Amino acid sequence: xxxxxxxxxxxxxxxxxxMNGKRMPVDLDPVGDVPGAMLFRxxxxxxxxxxxxxxxxxxxxxxEEELYVSHFATCPNAAQHRGPR
Numbered sequence: 001x002x003x004x005x006x007x008x009x010x011x012x013x014x015x016x017x018x019m020n021g022k023r024m025p026v027d028l029d030p031v032g033d034v035p036g037a038m039l040f041r042x043x044x045x046x047x048x049x050x051x052x053x054x055x056x057x058x059x060x061x062x063x064e065e066e067l068y069v070s071h072f073a074t075c076p077n078a079a080q081h082r083g084p085r
Contacts, residue, residue, distance in 0.1 A: 003028055008077035016042055016053035024053055027074055030066035039067040 004025075006013050012028035026042060039061070040053040056067060072078045 006071060006075055006077075008080060009075050011071065011075065013071045014042070014051055016040070016051040017045075018053055019055075025071035025075075026051075026053055026068045027071050031069050037069050037073060039069060041065070042068050 002014065004013050004015060005011065006025065013025040014028055016024050016026050018024050026040060031037070031039070039056050041056050042051050042053050044050070045052050053068070053070075061067065
């Protein structure tokens with residue numbers, strides 16, 4: 001994974017693409033069980049090399065699988081990056 005840094009807080013992230021085709025920053029380090037957090041499986045798309053983030057429901061998780069959390073959930077400055085609703 002190609003590491004980047006959040007432009008507002010400096011945390012290490014990787015850029016992924018969601019199943020809807022939107023870019024999403026994901027914290028670089030995998031997480032364990034995080035109550036209430038949306039967890040994502042991150043895999044490389046062999047056709048173009050993009051990292052694809054897929055939302056994982058708790059019953060879809062494999063044992064010992066590394067899962068990731070969106071940086072939008074952990075960035076202290078996330079609100080300044082959100083667009084109008």
